[in-house]
Amino acid sequence: DTGVSQNPRHKITKRGQNVTFRCDPISEHNRLYWYRQTLGQGPEFLTYFQNEAQLEKSRLLSDRFSAERPKGSFSTLEIQRTEQGDSAMYLCASSLPQDRVNEQYFGPGTRLTVT
Amino acid sequence: AQKITQTQPGMFVQEKEAVTLDCTYDTSDPSYGLFWYKQPSSGEMIFLIYQGSYDQQNATEGRYSLNFQKARKSANLVISASQLGDSAMYFCAMREPGGATNKLIFGTGTLLAVQP
Numbered sequence: 001d002t003g004v005s006q007n008p009r010h011k012i013t014k015r016g017q018n019v020t021f022r023c024d025p026i027s028e029h030n031r032l033y034w035y036r037q038t039l040g041q042g043p044e045f046l047t048y049f050q051n052e053a054q055l056e057k058s059r060l061l062s063d064r065f066s067a068e069r070p071k072g073s074f075s076t077l078e079i080q081r082t083e084q085g086d087s088a089m090y091l092c093a094s095s096l097p098q099d100r101v102n103e104q105y106f107g108p109g110t111r112l113t114v115t
Numbered sequence: 116a117q118k119i120t121q122t123q124p125g126m127f128v129q130e131k132e133a134v135t136l137d138c139t140y141d142t143s144d145p146s147y148g149l150f151w152y153k154q155p156s157s158g159e160m161i162f163l164i165y166q167g168s169y170d171q172q173n174a175t176e177g178r179y180s181l182n183f184q185k186a187r188k189s190a191n192l193v194i195s196a197s198q199l200g201d202s203a204m205y206f207c208a209m210r211e212p213g214g215a216t217n218k219l220i221f222g223t224g225t226l227l228a229v230q231p
Contacts (some may be wrong), residue, residue: 008219009160031216031217033216033218035219040223041223041224042119042206042208042221042222042223042224043160043206043219043221044177044221045219048218050218055215055216056215056216056218075121089158091158091160097217097218100167101148101165102148102210102217103150103162103165104162104186104217104219105162106152106159106160106161107159108157108158108159108186109158109159111158
């Protein structure tokens with residue numbers, strides 16, 4: 001399978017704990033995006049990487065959130081001191097900049113539940 | 116600010132019939148791209164169709180077509196010959212105009228249920 005993969009698929013954690021999610025994009029894609037989707041809503045942009053550089057962060061990304069893409073390949077999203085409001089689906093997507101459409105290919109998402 | 120509006124929270128359609136899912140958008144930038152994605156219960160977003168603002172013809176991809184009315188700022192998705200497997204959430208999205216990241220701005224989605 002050469003699509004975007006995300007791990008874990010599901011994560012249940014207690015409030016106050018730290019969690020980390022991983023995204024492996026399609027290998028030749030140098031653009032990587034994180035989105036968050038809450039129940040009944042469309043995905044909302046969190047952050048964007050071009051290769052290893054994090055070029056944009058949404059205001060939704062509070063200080064408790066940090067994302068990295070150390071070698072321009074996989075990316076991690078860490079949430080520190082989780083809150084119940086962090087419960088959501090976290091989606092990763094990747095794309096090629098040369099494509100006219102710049103279609104973003106999405107992974108299956110990580111569903112986070114904070115209890 | 117750019118915005119996508121989907122006014123139909125849910126839609127029903129009989130198998131083999133056509134259905135139209137509505138989408139309106141708001142931007143002052145003349146160059147933009149519009150997308151439709153399907154999200155089954157498994158959660159993955161599946162790309163369906165794309166329309167660029169300068170494209171002369173309405174986009175089509177198999178059973179999917181996009182009714183693009185630029186003056187009305189609408190980009191409705193038409194699914195012909197509905198199948199049971201089409202039951203899913205459908206999201207309209209716009210690539211952020213003028214931005215360097217090409218991030219997507221999504222609507223709230225429409226839940227489509229195909230009935231046998």
